[in-house]
Amino acid sequence: MTGGGAVAYGDVGIELGARVAAALRRGLGVEITPAEAVIRPSTRDGVDYQCNAAMSLAKKVGKPPREVARSIVDNLDSADLVATTEVAGPGFVNIRLSDAWLAGRAAALLGDDRLGVDPVPDPRRYALDYSSPNVAKEMHVGHLRSTIIGDALLRLLRFAGHEVTPHNHVGDWGTPFGMLIEHLLDEGWTPDGGHSISDLNGFYQAARAKFDADPVFADRSRKRVVALQGGDEATLALWRRLVEESSRHFQKVYGMLGIELTPEDMYGESFYNPYLDDTIADLEAKGLTRVSDGAVCVFPPGFSNREGEPLPLIVRKGDGGYGYATTDLATARYWTGERGMTDLLYVVGTPQAQHFAMVFAASRMAGYLTDDHTAEHIGFGSILGEDGKTIRTRAGGSVKLVELLEDAVDNAAKTVAERSSLDADAQAAVARAVGIGAVKYADLSNDREKDYVFTWSRMLAKEGNTSVYLQYANARCHSVLAKSGTTPAADTEVLLGSPAERALALALLRLPAAVEAAATAYAPHKLCGYLYELATTFTAFYDGCPILKPDVPAEVRASRLVLTALTSAVLTRGLELLGIEAPREL
RNA sequence: GCCCCUGUAGCUCAGCGGAUAGAGCAGGAGCCUUCUAAGCUCUUGGCCGCAGGUUCGAGUCCUGCCAGGGGCACCA
Numbered sequence: 066m067t068g069g070g071a072v073a074y075g076d077v078g079i080e081l082g083a084r085v086a087a088a089l090r091r092g093l094g095v096e097i098t099p100a101e102a103v104i105r106p107s108t109r110d111g112v113d114y115q116c117n118a119a120m121s122l123a124k125k126v127g128k129p130p131r132e133v134a135r136s137i138v139d140n141l142d143s144a145d146l147v148a149t150t151e152v153a154g155p156g157f158v159n160i161r162l163s164d165a166w167l168a169g170r171a172a173a174l175l176g177d178d179r180l181g182v183d184p185v186p187d188p189r190r191y192a193l194d195y196s197s198p199n200v201a202k203e204m205h206v207g208h209l210r211s212t213i214i215g216d217a218l219l220r221l222l223r224f225a226g227h228e229v230t231p232h233n234h235v236g237d238w239g240t241p242f243g244m245l246i247e248h249l250l251d252e253g254w255t256p257d258g259g260h261s262i263s264d265l266n267g268f269y270q271a272a273r274a275k276f277d278a279d280p281v282f283a284d285r286s287r288k289r290v291v292a293l294q295g296g297d298e299a300t301l302a303l304w305r306r307l308v309e310e311s312s313r314h315f316q317k318v319y320g321m322l323g324i325e326l327t328p329e330d331m332y333g334e335s336f337y338n339p340y341l342d343d344t345i346a347d348l349e350a351k352g353l354t355r356v357s358d359g360a361v362c363v364f365p366p367g368f369s370n371r372e373g374e375p376l377p378l379i380v381r382k383g384d385g386g387y388g389y390a391t392t393d394l395a396t397a398r399y400w401t402g403e404r405g406m407t408d409l410l411y412v413v414g415t416p417q418a419q420h421f422a423m424v425f426a427a428s429r430m431a432g433y434l435t436d437d438h439t440a441e442h443i444g445f446g447s448i449l450g451e452d453g454k455t456i457r458t459r460a461g462g463s464v465k466l467v468e469l470l471e472d473a474v475d476n477a478a479k480t481v482a483e484r485s486s487l488d489a490d491a492q493a494a495v496a497r498a499v500g501i502g503a504v505k506y507a508d509l510s511n512d513r514e515k516d517y518v519f520t521w522s523r524m525l526a527k528e529g530n531t532s533v534y535l536q537y538a539n540a541r542c543h544s545v546l547a548k549s550g551t552t553p554a555a556d557t558e559v560l561l562g563s564p565a566e567r568a569l570a571l572a573l574l575r576l577p578a579a580v581e582a583a584a585t586a587y588a589p590h591k592l593c594g595y596l597y598e599l600a601t602t603f604t605a606f607y608d609g610c611p612i613l614k615p616d617v618p619a620e621v622r623a624s625r626l627v628l629t630a631l632t633s634a635v636l637t638r639g640l641e642l643l644g645i646e647a648p649r650e651l
Numbered sequence: 652g653c654c655c656c657u658g659u660a661g662c663u664c665a666g667c668g669g670a671u672a673g674a675g676c677a678g679g680a681g682c683c684u685u686c687u688a689a690g691c692u693c694u695u696g697g698c699c700g701c702a703g704g705u706u707c708g709a710g711u712c713c714u715g716c717c718a719g720g721g722g723c724a725c726c727a
Contacts, residue, residue, distance in 0.1 A: 105667070117669055120707065130707075154670050155707070199727090236727070334727085360725050369653065370723055382725040389727045418655060419722055446656085447720090484689065499689090511664070515657065516720075522676090523663065527689045529675040530664085537689050545686050582667080594665065597674080604690065613686050629686095651689070 076577040077170075078104040078114065081160060084143045085116050092140035093126055093133065104160075106575070112159040113571060119156035130156030164567065168559040171570040174631055176555040180638055182577045184226030185584075191229040192400040193219055195412035196319075196326055199236035200311040200333070201245050201272075203265040204318050205463035206456055206519075207414075210445045213508050213644065215412040216324045217589040218443070220642045225584040230406065233326050234396070235315075237308050237333035240386075241269075243290035246303050247282060248272035256302035262310050266465075294338075308333070321470050322501060323644055332396075340395040341387050345380050348394070353430055359383035365426035368419070378423045393424045397440065398433040408439045410587070415444035415514060443587050446516035448508075456519050474500035476525045485651060498646035499533055500525075506532030509643050510593040530597050532645055535636055538600040538607075542633035543649040545612050546626065553627045560624040565606040572602040573631050576639070589643060596639040603632045 082099030089095045089102075103117040119134035126133055134152040141150060146166040151159045174181050195215020198204045204212075215231070222229045248271060254260045262268045275282045292300040312328050319326050345361065348354050353363050355377075362377030370376045378390045400406045411421060421442035428434040450456040456464055477500030481492050507524045511517045527533050546552075561567040579595035582588070611617050612625040637647040 103667090103669085105669085107670095108673085109670080115669090120669070123707075157670070239727075241726095358724070362724080368723085371652070372723095373653070374724095377724055379725045384725080386725080388725060390725095392727090414721095415656065416721055417727095420727095422655090444656090453719090480689070484687085486687095515664090518663070520663085526676075531675085531689085533689055534675095537687075541687055541690085548686060590665080594674090601674090607686080608691055611686070651687075 076581065077162070077574050078106070078578055080146070081114055081116070081143075084141055084147075085118060085137055085158075087142060088137045088140035089118070089122070091142075092136035093122075093128075095122060095126060097122075107159060109159065111161060113162045114160045116158040116160065119152075119158065123156065134158050162571070164561045167567065167570050167574070168561050171573055171631065172557065172559040172627065174573060174634075175553060175557070175627055179224075180576050180631075180635055181574065182224070182580050188227045190405060190407045191222055191227055191410055192404065192406040192408070193222070193229050193231045193410045193412070194234050194396075195219075195231065196315075196324070197234040197236065197413070198311075198315055200308050201241070201262075201265060201269050202236075202311075203314065204466040206448055206466060206469060207463060209466060209469075209504075210448065210508055210513070211412045211414070212319075212322065212324055212326075213505050214443070214445055214513050214589065216322075216326070216644045217505075217509055217642065218410065218412065218587055219325060220644060221580065221584045221589065221592070224642055225580060227584075230400075230404070231326060231330045232332040232400075233315075233330050235308075235311075235331050235333035237311075238335040238338060240290050241272075242293055242304060242307070243286035243288070244272045244276040244282070245269070245307060246289050246293065246300060247285045248275060249303055249307060251275075254303065254306065256299065256306060260306075261313075265311065265314055308335075318466055318470075321467070321497075322505070323646065325644075334389075334392050337392050337395040337399065340399060341391050344391065344395040344398055347398075348380060348427075348431055351431055353427070354380060363427045363430070365423050365430060367426070368423055376423070378427050390420070390424060390427075393420075394427060394431070394433070397424065397428040398431070401433055401435075401438055407437060408441070409434075410441050410443050412443045412445070415446055418442060418444055441587070443513070445513040449516050449518045451518065451520050453518065470501060470504065472521075473504045473525065476500060476521075477503065480527060481651070487650060491650070495648050495651055498648045499536060499651070502532035502536060502640070502645040505643065505645050506535075506593065509589040510597075512590055513588065530593075532640070533651075535596055535600050535640060536645075536647055537651060538603050539633050539636040539640070539647045540649065540651045541607060542603070542629045542636070545607075545629050546633070547649075548613055549622075549626055551626065553623065553630045557623050557627050558620065559627055560621055562621065563610060565602075565609045566625070566628060569602050569606045569628050569632065572599045573628070573635055575599075576635050579639075580642070583642075592639060592642060596636060596643075599632065599635060599639075603629075603636075 079099050081104045082102035085102035086097050086099050089097055104114050105117065107113060107115040116137065119137060120130045122133050123130040131152055134156040137158050138150045138152060146162055147160055148163040149161045153159050193215060196208060196212040198208050219229050219231050276286055289300060293304055348363060354361050355364060357377055360379045360383045361381035362379050364375045364377050368376035379388050380391050382388055397409060400409055425434065425440045434440055448456050474496050478496035481496045485492050485495060487495065503524055510530065561570055575595060579592050583592040610625055612622060612629065640647045
């Protein structure tokens with residue numbers, strides 16, 4: 066018996082939970098789900114998993130917790146996978162898996178592309194909003210977290226078995242474009258191209274400066290906004306050039322970061338422009354709007370302003386223009402209505418929490434979100450400098466993403482040059498993998514909702530819980546595998562003769578639980594934590610269990626090579642889910 | 652004033668209502684004629700902000716307080 070139904074591998078905890086649930090049904094006539102069996106990995110010596118269900122069930126069943134635990138143990142039909150059980154403390158059931166089952170389960174992972182992770186039985190259709198840079202502005206550290214976290218979630222959710230459509234809510238519309246286009250014309254641009262902007266920030270700042278200093282220019286700019294929004298073709302042509310120019314910059318950054326977003330994923334503010342009037346008309350038709358201080362508003366219940374009065378979501382401003390609330394409502398309506406998505410995710414900083422709460426509330430009032438939909442603001446904290454304040458350059462400006470990434474790669478290159486014996490090209494590739502990986506891992510390994518302090522020393526750290534540690538462990542795997550001159554065969558028997566081997570097999574089987582935890586909580590750091598544990602477990606194995614030494618028996622050597630190959634496969638897959646490269650050699 | 656988030660080792664952080672709260676960094680002591688020392692082993696270091704409550708059991712849930720951050724009508 067290896068689990069029930071379609072579940073071929075899955076999570077060991079769920080498997081054990083199912084056995085415990087059966088035992089409770091058999092022994093005490095109690096019905097619980099496998100999850101309610103509260104199976105947790107144990108940190109105690111000689112114990113692999115513990116079941117904590119007995120204590121909470123005691124009252125319901127009317128028996129002392131230890132007696133419930135005793136009943137679980139006595140009725141457990143698990144001779145195939147459990148070696149020993151014991152009732153301990155107030156009513157814990159300590160479980161040690163059988164070596165044979167563990168070995169068999171580990172061996173079965175070889176050649177399994179999904180490494181034991183079953184696709185979710187109930188796939189959802191996600192629309193995932195992330196990155197969201199602004200046209201005509203260089204990407205800065207403020208965009209880093211949304212981009213990295215969003216991309217990791219895209220990979221994680223897809224691997225978990227969901228359908229995910231990313232959409233990049235680029236800031237490509239609004240009043241600033243009047244001045245930007247006028248400035249473009251002053252610079253001699255034509256709609257036909259042949260121009261480029263080497264310094265997007267400089268371009269924006271120059272336009273801004275002229276707007277502030279020159280009333281004539283400011284006036285032209287305002288007229289240009291009207292022309293743009295009125296659909297003037299010549300103006301639109303220039304606007305498109307500006308968007309293209311910026312898009313080139315975004316793609317450069319995405320390329321450096323290894324982000325999967327493409328120009329096809331761009332659903333900028335302008336995209337929703339044609340939907341805005343209709344959305345407002347729809348809200349009005351449903352009687353959800355009220356004019357307040359000249360603005361058309363929706364008042365979702367439960368929100369109040371400084372004076373304790375109802376807080377509006379402004380759908381049409383007093384001057385007739387649209388705010389971001391309008392766009393966000395149209396966005397929700399579009400992705401659920403026209404694209405049939407079931408779950409909307411927005412990877413946007415936590416300061417926007419109230420805004421999204423209001424947009425979701427209004428979307429439910431309008432029926433854009435129903436009981437069949439979920440909408441979630443995937444908030445994240447700010448990146449702080451070492452002074453605990455929002456990170457800035459010494460000059461007080463925002464830190465450019467390109468420069469930050471180049472610094473990270475340069476720094477990695479120095480270390481690579483000191484330690485690597487690879488040729489120059491390969492070293493450059495490794496430096497990119499290590500440098501970019503370090504930036505991403507430093508971000509992803511923290512709980513995304515909290516602010517995190519950015520320090521170069523930690524971001525570029527080569528020790529401890531870092532991406533390099535994982536990459537290094539993986540490279541060691543590949544090194545051994547290459548030296549072995551063989552490829553572990555799928556039917557190789559896995560032998561767990563030492564605690565280190567056993568611990569490694571156990572760790573390898575925990576990928577499904579890690580993926581599930583990370584995907585359901587939209588929390589990549591949970592996967593990071595697991596991968597780091599796996600890597601430390603492997604390193605202990607690597608340290609204590611010779612693989613290729615001459616005195617190692619052939620069957621032990623073959624088994625250890627399987628464990629090594631599996632470790633590499635899990636690390637590589639895990640890093641891929643985080644969007645981090647796993648070079649075969651460092 | 653109201654709402655949201657955060658407070659865990661010197662620092663940066665994990666911690667799923669469960670047993671003696673874990674990592675990394677920094678500090679201390681060791682380990683390379685041996686598969687990658689970007690590594691390993693050992694070690695020092697905790698009134699989990701404070702006070703109550705719920706629970707068989709609370710860092711975790713509830714209430715109050717303190718401290719820090721953020722948000723609170725036409726910028727997104």
